[in-house]
Amino acid sequence: MRQMSKYYLNYLDQLESEAIHIMREVAGQFERPALLFSGGKDSITLVRLAEKAFRPGKFPFPLVHIDTGHNFPEALAYRDNLVKELDEKLIVRYVGDTIQRQKLTEPKGKFASRNALQTYTLLETIEEFKFDACIGGARRDEEKARAKERIFSVRDEFGQWDPKRQRPELWNTYNGKIHKGENVRAFPISNWTELDVWNYIKKENISLPSIYFAHERECVVTADNQLVAVSDFIQIDKADTVVKKQVRYRTVGDMTCTAAVESSASNIDDVIKEIIVSKISERGETRIDDQVSEAAMEDRKKGGYF
Amino acid sequence: MDILRFITAGSVDDGKSTLIGRLLYDSKSILIDQMAAIEKQSKNKENGEIDLAILTDGLRAEREQGITIDVAYKYFSTDKRKFIIADAPGHIQYTRNMVTGSSNADLSVILIDARKGVIEQTRRHSIITSLLGIKHVVVAINKMDLVEFSEARYNEIVKDYKSIQKQLGLADVIFIPISALSGDNIVDRSGNMNWYKGESLLHILENVKLNSDVNLFDVRFPVQYVIRPQTEELHDYRGYAGKLSSGIIRKGDKVIVEPAGIRTAIKAIEIGGKEVEEAFAPQSIVVHLDDDVDVSRGDMIVKEDSKPKITQDLEVILCWMDTKPMEVGSKYMIQHNTKQVRCVVKEIDYKLNVNTLEKETGIQSAQLNDVCKVLLKTASPLAIDSYKALRNNGGAILIDETSYVTVGACIIN
Numbered sequence: 001m002r003q004m005s006k007y008y009l010n011y012l013d014q015l016e017s018e019a020i021h022i023m024r025e026v027a028g029q030f031e032r033p034a035l036l037f038s039g040g041k042d043s044i045t046l047v048r049l050a051e052k053a054f055r056p057g058k059f060p061f062p063l064v065h066i067d068t069g070h071n072f073p074e075a076l077a078y079r080d081n082l083v084k085e086l087d088e089k090l091i092v093r094y095v096g097d098t099i100q101r102q103k104l105t106e107p108k109g110k111f112a113s114r115n116a117l118q119t120y121t122l123l124e125t126i127e128e129f130k131f132d133a134c135i136g137g138a139r140r141d142e143e144k145a146r147a148k149e150r151i152f153s154v155r156d157e158f159g160q161w162d163p164k165r166q167r168p169e170l171w172n173t174y175n176g177k178i179h180k181g182e183n184v185r186a187f188p189i190s191n192w193t194e195l196d197v198w199n200y201i202k203k204e205n206i207s208l209p210s211i212y213f214a215h216e217r218e219c220v221v222t223a224d225n226q227l228v229a230v231s232d233f234i235q236i237d238k239a240d241t242v243v244k245k246q247v248r249y250r251t252v253g254d255m256t257c258t259a260a261v262e263s264s265a266s267n268i269d270d271v272i273k274e275i276i277v278s279k280i281s282e283r284g285e286t287r288i289d290d291q292v293s294e295a296a297m298e299d300r301k302k303g304g305y306f
Numbered sequence: 307m308d309i310l311r312f313i314t315a316g317s318v319d320d321g322k323s324t325l326i327g328r329l330l331y332d333s334k335s336i337l338i339d340q341m342a343a344i345e346k347q348s349k350n351k352e353n354g355e356i357d358l359a360i361l362t363d364g365l366r367a368e369r370e371q372g373i374t375i376d377v378a379y380k381y382f383s384t385d386k387r388k389f390i391i392a393d394a395p396g397h398i399q400y401t402r403n404m405v406t407g408s409s410n411a412d413l414s415v416i417l418i419d420a421r422k423g424v425i426e427q428t429r430r431h432s433i434i435t436s437l438l439g440i441k442h443v444v445v446a447i448n449k450m451d452l453v454e455f456s457e458a459r460y461n462e463i464v465k466d467y468k469s470i471q472k473q474l475g476l477a478d479v480i481f482i483p484i485s486a487l488s489g490d491n492i493v494d495r496s497g498n499m500n501w502y503k504g505e506s507l508l509h510i511l512e513n514v515k516l517n518s519d520v521n522l523f524d525v526r527f528p529v530q531y532v533i534r535p536q537t538e539e540l541h542d543y544r545g546y547a548g549k550l551s552s553g554i555i556r557k558g559d560k561v562i563v564e565p566a567g568i569r570t571a572i573k574a575i576e577i578g579g580k581e582v583e584e585a586f587a588p589q590s591i592v593v594h595l596d597d598d599v600d601v602s603r604g605d606m607i608v609k610e611d612s613k614p615k616i617t618q619d620l621e622v623i624l625c626w627m628d629t630k631p632m633e634v635g636s637k638y639m640i641q642h643n644t645k646q647v648r649c650v651v652k653e654i655d656y657k658l659n660v661n662t663l664e665k666e667t668g669i670q671s672a673q674l675n676d677v678c679k680v681l682l683k684t685a686s687p688l689a690i691d692s693y694k695a696l697r698n699n700g701g702a703i704l705i706d707e708t709s710y711v712t713v714g715a716c717i718i719n
Contacts, residue, residue: 007522007554007586011309011388020590021549024530028603028644052578053547053590056540057533140379147378166376167712168402168627170409171701172549173641177710191390193381 012200019046019188020053021172022151023135026186027053027060029176030133033186036122037063037090039075040252041208042137042189045197047082048206049188061135062089066121068114069096070233070254078209093125110235111228113257119305123159126183133176133184141193142283145298151190157181161302194250194282195275202268211249214266218244226259250275251286259286307385310511312413313392313440315404315431320417321448325486326380326393329508332493335382377407386512396427401434401660401675402627405715408438409701412516415444415507420453420483424466426661433660436474437623437677437717439697442514443471443479446507450499451485457501473663482507520587524691525553525561526614526699527607528643533592545576545592546601551643551698553609555593556584563599564606564689565616571596587698604645606689614689614699620649620682621719623658626672628706628713633671638713640684642702648685649704655679682716693717 009017023046026033035050037043050059065079083090095114098121099106107113126134140147150166152174167175176184189197201208219227220234221241228234230242233256247260248271265271314322329335380391394400394407408414414435418428435443445467453459460483471479482491483502490496493508505513533545555561559572574594575585585591593607601607608614620640626632632651640649656665658677665679672678693700704714 005517007520008308008517009588011307014309014588017549017588017590021530024547024549024590025644028531054533055579056543057535057545060531141381144378147380148376163376168406168703168715169712170406170703170715171698172410173643173701173703175641175703175705175710175712177639177705179710191379191381193383193388195383196388 015192019049022188023053025174026133032131033061033133034064034131035061035135037065039079046137059088062091064091066118067092067094068254070256072211074209074211075252093121095121111256113254115257133186135186138187139192140190151187152176153185155183198272214246214248214263217247228259229255231255250282309388311390311411313407313411314415315394315396320419321486322417328486328492330382333382377403404434405625411440413442414440415446418447420447420449423463430660432470443476445481447483448486450483451488455498521552522554524612525555525609526551529603529605530644547592549590550587552587554586561607561609563601565687568599570599614691616687616689618684618687622680622716624678624680625715626676629674631671631673639705640702642688649682652683653681690718
């Protein structure tokens with residue numbers, strides 16, 4: 001029986017080891033890497049993996065948060081507390097500043113989101129700090145375009161992804177050689193699914209922002225029956241239905257483009273139970289911005305999105 | 307619970323995408339919103355049927371042209387296993403994608419259309435499976451519904467395939483008759499083929515034994531990164547971080563740092579910041595050595611009882627992956643685990659016909675998708691093993707020195 005062998009790694013340990021290996025490849029191959037941190041569960045998982053990869057040393061990269069200004073306050077509080085506990089460097093750059101500096105046009109409309117504008121700030125930040133690699137928490141199970149992306153994904157000077165010109169990626173050998181001005185996006189948890197992440201968080205006893213668990217919240221009901229938190233960042237009209245519900249968040253993005261799900265799951269075991277029986281995918285249930293077109297993610301990635 | 311990584315090489319014609327769609331669908335890994343998207347798109351196409359292939363075609367160009375261009379990764383799990391599918395296109399012009407997808411696979415599902423039987427493509431997929439050292443093969447004879455679930459037809463194909471199996475020396479081959487479209491023998495045994503006494507495809511995938519595939523005898527530890535906190539309290543801390551690619555190491559083990567050949571011993575091992583007595587592949591660990599020796603990224607820690615070959619001359623099977631041809635005399639970077647050195651192509655011994663295994667000699671250059679036996683000379687020594695003996699230390703990639711693109715995959719002889 002394989003389970004009885006002493007020298008056998010279960011699937012979470014295998015995924016963890018693979019992710020640590022990828023992080024160390026980034027540290028070993030690049031001069032100025034960064035870890036993109038959003039305050040969501042995937043990037044929180046990356047931080048735990050970085051601790052396992054580099055402690056008792058310091059992280060060989062700062063955490064970088066591209067702040068849209070539309071974050072959940074709970075996620076920001078979590079972020080600041082985490083950075084203090086870690087004693088690592090955090091760099092925050094604001095989309096609002098980029099909008100002013102580059103005179104960008106903000107999307108208008110009901111649930112107008114700065115999600116797409118994050119790309120501009122990310123590219124500015126990469127240039128400012130001369131980052132040559134950015135570690136991100138994207139997973140291949142999230143979305144079809146992501147299913148095709150390499151673990152080391154080379155981006156040109158404009159941060160663009162060219163799906164037709166990806167480098168073959170063989171074995172566990174990652175080619176991080178790039179020209180000046182190019183950068184690599186590295187995805188250590190590419191092979192994890194949503195459920196893998198949750199199971200890992202449980203196994204590692206990682207704390208999360210409170211909004212991942214059931215709480216009472218005032219929400220606007222959208223035309224697609226999604227629940228969007230009432231905040232200063234969305235436009236509420238008279239015709240809107242505002243309800244008070246027990247909800248939790250399955251993903252944590254901007255308050256403008258992340259929908260809540262109705263839930264009474266107040267602890268991690270209950271959240272995992274709900275995810276196992278959920279009939280809707282993570283992005284489908286919670287992201288308002290993905291439903292515009294079939295190729296929304298592919299297009300954003302081609303434009304430099306992470 | 308463990309992980310099975312498998313590749314399905316084939317084309318839409320073989321029903322490859324349908325098979326993957328079926329596995330995802332029947333294991334309930336396709337969710338309502340994804341299904342809705344598929345239905346919506348299927349209606350855009352002419353035939354009106356739900357097209358499970360849409361699930362695997364992630365790029366706009368693929369959907370527009372109805373082809374698979376690149377390797378896509380798909381995930382599903384059952385109570386027994388997590389599965390990672392590398393979905394690679396099967397036509398000859400995509401040999402490089404198939405090689406890429408095969409490089410990490412534990413198992414290869416080779417699809418055969420029951421109407422067509424063993425064809426050139428079947429041979430090619432099997433040859434690549436064998437070259438890339440995939441230990442387990444499932445030959446799925448598909449579209450059985452279109453041959454009236456005929457046992458005779460099935461036996462005929464099995465017999466044909468066995469000659470390929472013998473020629474390639476594939477040890478573990480399981481045959482199964484299926485219909486991906488109607489779900490026969492996919493999750494449950496089919497009532498349409500009572501003559502088949504084996505298990506369903508999913509059952510096979512769930513139960514293939516993988517534990518013996520990890521080599522626990524030959525220690526290979528490529529150093530990725532040196533952890534040196536240089537703080538006051540950790541002034542002397544010097545940890546060598548990496549993933550043990552094979553073998554088991556224990557505290558106190560006498561080791562050699564290659565390629566320099568420095569002898570020392572393991573002082574301590576850490577996993578995730580905790581000290582442990584021993585570690586085994588494929589764990590990511592930190593190692594401390596007894597002596598203050600010079601070790602850096604690219605070095606490899608091994609044990610006396612099983613040493614790799616230290617050499618500058620490499621005999622490799624090379625799969626060429628670039629549109630710019632490779633010529634004798636060309637120089638590249640070779641990346642072997644964590645080590646990168648320059649190398650030159652000394653000689654092309656022969657080109658392998660991946661459909662027939664015939665060797666063509668007198669070759670001076672390799673084109674995209676060519677598979678050649680090549681002699682390389684590296685600028686400094688590498689610590690290598692033959693791919694057959696030790697897969698994790700027998701593969702390397704070639705990188706173009708100016709474009710930095712990965713241009714070749716080397717399978718070391």
